Amino acid sequence: MADQQNVARIVTAVSSVVVAVCAVVVTVKVAGADLDPADPPRVLDQTALEQQVANRLQGVREEPVGRVTCPGSVQVIVGNQFDCETWDYLKSAKVRVAIISDQGEIEVTRS
Structure with a gap:
């Protein structure tokens, strides 16, 4: 029973780390993204x-x-x-x- 609790704690800890790393990666990607709309092409009158x-x-x-x-x-x-x-x-x-x-x-x- 104690082994099952230790495994559950380890799995929970690893899962928390994976979620935290994913959150950091997504935050960095969004912060670095160019969110301005593209300029329309210039055309001659x-x-x-x-x-x-x-x-x-x-x-x-x-x-x-x-x-x-x-x-x-x-x-x-x-x-x-x-x-x-x-x-x-x-x-x-x-x-x-x-x-x-x-x-x-x-x-x-x-x-």
Whole structure:
């Protein structure tokens, strides 16, 4: 009977230590976790982008640039490239736009 009580005490002591260690591990993990929500991706304003492309093309060509259409929700990632479509009277043309800085600066080249 005394042996059973000693075994029960040992099992209880070991169980208490295991629970305490688990509690410490969980506390350290939670304290070290980054609980801030992730920042949403930065995207270019579509209207401002289209105006900027038109302005860049206007400086290169003598005739006025018609309408410019660019994709929406373009993420600001350096090196990201996409096409915009320009309309001059009744014909359309594509231009290649590349993001060259993390501030959203672009470079426009004719396709």
